[in-house]
């Protein structure tokens with residue numbers, strides 16, 4: 044039995060999703076003629092409360108296209124510390140858009156709107172702020188959820204300061220499930236949202252960037268500049284539609300299993316900040332993390348050692364209770380001498 048807890052990106056299409064892919068009507072999406080892509084874009088935009096959407100191969104691309112549309116060269120992007128758009132998108136905001144991050148303290152991934160306002164720069168001696176970009180759920184903080192009042196506060200800051208507000212919503216469906224609210228209660232505060240279909244929702248590929256018609260029109264050009272213009276992508280968009288329709292209702296199960304794993308790790312003596320276990324991720328302090336992760340992998344349990352003494356476990360819909368029990372048995376076994 045292989046229990047792959049490295050990420051929620053590891054899921055593979057099931058029979059129903061593959062059938063949808065095979066049967067998908069397709070066309071050339073560069074000309075806007077792929078009916079499945081158009082259906083996915085419209086459905087995602089409607090669900091999140093926006094005028095339009097644009098399908099792209101990855102969440103990195105949807106985030107970086109959003110940054111490119113919202114900013115001008117030489118500006119700063121205010122981001123919570125640990126934000127994926129900086130930590131794991133390979134400096135793309137600088138290399139492609141010519142902008143730099145300004146980090147804001149964000150305990151459990153949650154910045155204080157007052158700190159967002161304080162981070163805004165307009166002095167002649169400094170790079171001016173061009174964008175505020177938040178992340179919900181916040182990956183590096185543990186898959187943590189932004190409270191709705193903080194989002195409303197960030198919206199007030201952005202509006203009063205005349206700045207756009209972007210959401211890296213790779214796992215915003217997890218946040219909605221955790222808060223038990225419609226996802227539009229979260230996304231309506233933003234000017235643009237990047238939604239990953241390829242994470243907990245279970246699609247093999249892709250993300251959708253949603254925003255105003257004008258914003259998406261501009262995003263279309265940047266997507267093509269990055270090589271993201273796709274042809275008969277309806278094969279992938281069909282999978283995305285299945286993920287969008289069937290994925291959200293399963294996320295609570297991922298969250299339940301993450302809590303069960305976290306408490307088992309704590310009972311076995313590992314340090315886990317249980318306050319950070321709010322959705323489908325568990326970060327545990329594990330001495331000699333890389334070695335322990337490789338030992339666990341030899342016994343069929345995969346997890347990512349993200350630093351010298353931290354291992355991340357991510358639950359997803361292809362982890363059953365039986366597989367979780369096996370993972371707990373392996374990772375809580377006494378450390379070999």
Ligand SMILES: Cc1ncc(COP(=O)(O)O)c(CN[C@H](C(=O)O)[C@H](C)O)c1O
Nearest residue numbers: 050052101102103104127131182211213
């Ligand atoms: C919050 C957030 N925003 C954007 C992305 C980028 O998505 P992709 O470019 O991988 O499709 C990710 C992917 N996250 C991946 C993972 O968690 O395994 C890795 C770390 O990049 C993400 O977690």
